Amino acid sequence: MKTKKINKDKVNVITLGCSKNMVDSEILMHQLKVNDFEVLHDSEEDANILIINTCGFIDRAKEESINTILLYAEQRAEGNIDKLYVTGCLSERYKVDLEREIPEVDAYFGTMELPALMHKLEADYKQELIGERVLLTPSHYAYLKISEGCSRTCTFCAIPLMRGKHISKTIEDLVKETKGLAKNGVKEIMLIAQELTYYGLDIYKKRALSELLTALNAVEGIEWIRLHYAYPSKFPLEVLDTINELPKVCKYLDMPLQHISNPVLKAMRRQITKEETRELIETAREKVPGITIRTTFLVGFPGETEADFQELLDFVGEMRFERVGVFQYSHEENTDAYALTDDIPAKIKEERANRLMDLQRDISAELNQEKIGLEMRILIDRKESGHFIGRSEFDSPEVDNEVLIEAKGNTYLRIGDFANVRIIDSTEYDLFAEPIK
DSSP states (O other): OOOOOSSOOEEEEEEOSOHHHHHHHHHHHHHHHHTTOEEEESOSSOOSEEEEEEOOSSHHHHHHHHHHHHHHHHHHHTTSSSEEEEEEHHHHHHHHHHHHHOTTSSEEOOTTOHHHHHHHTTOOOOGGGTTOOOOOSOTTEEEEEOEESOOOOOTTOOHHHHHOSOEEOOHHHHHHHHHHHHHTTOOEEEEEOSOGGGTTTTTTSSOOHHHHHHHHHTSTTOOEEEEOOOOOTTOOTHHHHHHHHOTTEEEEEEOOOBOOOHHHHHHHTOSOOHHHHHHHHHHHHHHSTTOEEEEEEEEOOTTOOHHHHHHHHHHHHHHOOSEEEEEEOOOOTTSGGGGSOOOSOHHHHHHHHHHHHHHHHHHHHHHHHTTTTOEEEEEEEEEETTEEEEEOTTOOTTTSOEEEEESTTOTTOOTTOEEEEEEEEEOSSEEEEEEOO
16 A cells, blocks of 8 residues: 555656657556556656656667656755656666666666556556556547567667567457547557567467457547558568458558668568568559558668668669658667677768658658649647648658648637548648648
């Protein structure tokens, strides 16, 4: 039992990193609330307990996490807060080092140690609340984490070190969670995992992403289902048929390719070739007409030559992906690639990333120009600077294109509602539209 106090404990949860971390914070906050804590998120308001949910994926993320810990460790040392706890990926990966270097933190917890964190707070971890959470996204969309960890062996990736092996949630649990989200007004769910296509192999002994999508498609109230983080090697092609056939599944696939040069793909241990990658992209576009493919690439991997990078540029120019993100290689200790020499200077990594994004910006501008005059259905996310801002089924929040509608004269539009619009103008990454009344 938690000791009663005259002043109720107020907890501020600071979330760093990706959407998967956000879901972890949402679950943590719900557990705290049912234990009678007052809970804030990334708030400037005073709180006597701080919990930092860290990211440890690449250098920049680690630096942000460490700087955040140091900031609040100073406040803890000065007595401005009563307790400071750190959880998440950085804490999982570097717990011993952090305990030694930043002892002002009261305790560090790994990615799977929520029960221990709750116990430290003298609170009860309620197993029966699995799937219930406080939404940190706008109320009309939410991320649905379908599995934890990753069993792939990419040489550059530290995620298995922080999140462990792949563990799927059951279809029944995910349907229950989705029904709860729909009951609270969520209309769009984004399926996330370290690796979507591995879903089900551990518990059903087969890839079961299509079966999961079919079950989620039947949940009343959900209108869009979006797929994030699909691995290209041995991609289950039946998923493409499912995307095409199920009305609620967006014609959208986020599939990080990382590179296209065969020597680099082999060194990365991506288990796929350039030729197989091209065939997969062509098959996806054939099976799902109009599909938007979002991908990410990693530049500056050890040994990447200018010829390798030019091959990547040529491939992106040929494939004309609808959405592209670029990361610069980060030399991560304890990964297999750490044994290689990080031989690409930072300046060259940055220059290659910029060249690739310059190319993609031009492609995006051309593809958006082609949409002028088209009618589409959008979901309105927010209102700012005199515009309602929404997205089509071909765009995910925060990372993709947006559709802007002048708010003046269209006051009947509402955040969280769908609207039918006609595209009237475009830029590299945005569309402008008018409602179809």
